[in-house]
Amino acid sequence: MTTIAIPPGMPQYDDVPRYDVAKVRADFPILDREVNGHRLVYLDSANTSHKPRQVLDVLAEHYAMHNANVSRSVHTLGTEATEAYEGARAKLAAFINAPSVDEVVFTKNSTEAINIVAYAFSNASLRPDADPRFRLGPGDEVVISEMEHHSNIVPWQLLCERTGATLRWFPVTDSGRLDESGLEDLVTERTKIVSLVHMSNILGTVNATSRITQRVREVGALLLLDCSQSVPHMPMDVVDFDADFIVFTGHKMCGPTGVGVLWGRAELLAAMPPVLGGGSMIETVSMARSTFAAPPARFEAGTPPIAEAVALGAAVDYLTGIGMRAIQWHEKELTAYALDALGSVPGLRIFGPAVPVGRGGTISFALGDIHPHDVGQVLDSLGVQVRVGHHCAKPVCTRFGVPAMTRASFYLYTTTGEIDALVAGLEQVRKVFD
Amino acid sequence: MQLDQLYQEIILDHYKHPHGRGLRDADDPGDRVAEAHHVNPTCGDEVTVRVATDGDVLRDVSYDGMGCSISQASASVLHELLVGRGAGEAFVVHEAFVELMSGRGQVTPDEDVLGDGVAFAGVARYPARVKCALLPWMAFKDAAARAGVGVSPEVKA
Numbered sequence: 001m002t003t004i005a006i007p008p009g010m011p012q013y014d015d016v017p018r019y020d021v022a023k024v025r026a027d028f029p030i031l032d033r034e035v036n037g038h039r040l041v042y043l044d045s046a047n048t049s050h051k052p053r054q055v056l057d058v059l060a061e062h063y064a065m066h067n068a069n070v071s072r073s074v075h076t077l078g079t080e081a082t083e084a085y086e087g088a089r090a091k092l093a094a095f096i097n098a099p100s101v102d103e104v105v106f107t108k109n110s111t112e113a114i115n116i117v118a119y120a121f122s123n124a125s126l127r128p129d130a131d132p133r134f135r136l137g138p139g140d141e142v143v144i145s146e147m148e149h150h151s152n153i154v155p156w157q158l159l160c161e162r163t164g165a166t167l168r169w170f171p172v173t174d175s176g177r178l179d180e181s182g183l184e185d186l187v188t189e190r191t192k193i194v195s196l197v198h199m200s201n202i203l204g205t206v207n208a209t210s211r212i213t214q215r216v217r218e219v220g221a222l223l224l225l226d227c228s229q230s231v232p233h234m235p236m237d238v239v240d241f242d243a244d245f246i247v248f249t250g251h252k253m254c255g256p257t258g259v260g261v262l263w264g265r266a267e268l269l270a271a272m273p274p275v276l277g278g279g280s281m282i283e284t285v286s287m288a289r290s291t292f293a294a295p296p297a298r299f300e301a302g303t304p305p306i307a308e309a310v311a312l313g314a315a316v317d318y319l320t321g322i323g324m325r326a327i328q329w330h331e332k333e334l335t336a337y338a339l340d341a342l343g344s345v346p347g348l349r350i351f352g353p354a355v356p357v358g359r360g361g362t363i364s365f366a367l368g369d370i371h372p373h374d375v376g377q378v379l380d381s382l383g384v385q386v387r388v389g390h391h392c393a394k395p396v397c398t399r400f401g402v403p404a405m406t407r408a409s410f411y412l413y414t415t416t417g418e419i420d421a422l423v424a425g426l427e428q429v430r431k432v433f434d
Numbered sequence: 435m436q437l438d439q440l441y442q443e444i445i446l447d448h449y450k451h452p453h454g455r456g457l458r459d460a461d462d463p464g465d466r467v468a469e470a471h472h473v474n475p476t477c478g479d480e481v482t483v484r485v486a487t488d489g490d491v492l493r494d495v496s497y498d499g500m501g502c503s504i505s506q507a508s509a510s511v512l513h514e515l516l517v518g519r520g521a522g523e524a525f526v527v528h529e530a531f532v533e534l535m536s537g538r539g540q541v542t543p544d545e546d547v548l549g550d551g552v553a554f555a556g557v558a559r560y561p562a563r564v565k566c567a568l569l570p571w572m573a574f575k576d577a578a579a580r581a582g583v584g585v586s587p588e589v590k591a
Binding site: 388 | 437440441446476477478479480500501502503504506560563566
């Protein structure tokens with residue numbers, strides 16, 4: 001690893017919060033298993049993270065002891081379940097420094113969270129009395145970027161098709177950064193919403209958002225940040241970021257699958273028409289028409305993922321106990337180590353920022369002309385689990401002229417030894433295919 | 435080592451030295467020519483297969499594409515096995531290959547029918563890779579149908 005001397009008087013490396021990685025690893029039962037006769041080396045946490053015993057126990061305990069439906073029962077179990085579910089909401093709100101607990105909407109995942117916002121625009125556009133900030137039509141514009149996950153592209157494409165609005169996007173530079181040079185022309189008075197990834201799931205780039213936020217405010221648009229890859233890995237403060245909406249998903253942050261979060265400013269959520277209709281989201285229903293509950297219930301039609309939300313609350317407790325700042329530093333050091341180590345592999349090309357600044361612990365690369373599927377297959381035979389393919393970000397692959405990439409991604413339990421195993425595995429890949 | 439089942443020498447050889455690669459025009463202007471472009475949406479592999487036929491014989495099966503070693507080697511084997519065959523015969527081979535790939539490693543391939551295609555027996559044990567191997571064969575089926583020659587039964591990979 002490259003060591004840089006920091007002048008005395010400035011914060012030193014030893015000042016940063018740290019934790020014992022071996023102790024953390026002991027919390028994750030799956031990390032003990034073998035894959036194809038080798039110790040598991042899991043480098044696919046950007047895809048989904050593993051779950052510590054503390055989360056698994058809460059999930060099992062909820063079903064074993066407190067199982068009931070929420071927000072509708074007067075009985076004891078129903079009350080316990082409701083308290084656990086709403087308690088989880090409060091934990092999530094505190095985790096992202098939301099000003100109000102009611103700003104946290106539980107969804108199925110980030111994809112659903114983005115779709116709720118997109119469909120709220122869609123529904124508002126059909127109603128002349130809707131809040132004008134959510135009304136879209138020909139001449140209006142939606143701005144995204146070239147480095148989005150498909151979940152932050154397709155809902156907006158569909159919205160623009162339905163409303164006649166125009167979709168525009170920030171390009172990506174050769175080094176994998178967001179190209180903000182056209183900001184003034186891209187985000188204008190015509191822009192109704194800018195929906196931007198905070199950390200790219202394929203390039204690892206962490207976007208600096210302040211210039212964009214400032215421009216968004218100047219033109220009176222809204223700002224959604226897709227934080228699926230950032231909230232699990234670094235402290236998030238929605239007030240500090242001055243966003244209007246953020247979305248993230250539970251399973252990438254030590255929580256279960258099937259639960260995610262839409263956070264929105266209370267005043268905006270209140271102005272949004274409902275999207276899914278059904279139980280729990282109403283105020284009153286008659287045969288002719290219905291009125292709707294206030295947020296967050298308005299956007300949580302039907303029985304929500306109760307146990308999953310409760311377990312996500314436990315995941316937040318777990319992460320907070322270790323410290324998000326410490327996790328961020330651990331991954332920053334891993335990323336620096338990995339960029340150096342991968343740089344030593346002949347024929348390896350890294351896509352995205354080559355320095356561990358303004359990027360997270362997700363590194364995509366090509367190994368010569370060897371197809372990522374083949375890279376991943378040989379690595380798997382050595383127990384090394386990486387993601388291969390287009391990572392649901394095809395425009396990024398197109399931008400860099402490849403059909404697919406191999407991606408290694410880290411989390412709080414990843415070790416430098418695992419990065420060494422990856423590098424050794426890549427040597428094996430070269431032997432098979434060269 | 436398990437990996438050897440997947441990456442047999444034959445497959446690696448077809449991958450590194452593909453046979454008959456490149457899309458070609460028909461030699462005989464009277465031939466019917468049609469092509470099909472298939473993609474594997476999960477990994478971005480692509481292949482175009484072009485069939486030239488006089489209605490009875492597959493005069494040429496040419497292809498181009500980009501993708502993993504399995505999909506590209508499979509296209510090379512497809513070319514080698516099917517060029518010059520009668521349409522009926524070609525579909526016997528097609529059916530045998532599809533059956534092999536759908537067999538989860540339980541099907542014993544007939545080398546007389548499948549030639550180098552028997553090397554893909556190991557691939558059938560890797561569900562995530564079966565679609566790679568089948569990609570050119572499914573494209574071939576579509577291209578052949580467009581060129582007006584019969585097709586073998588639908589198979590789900």
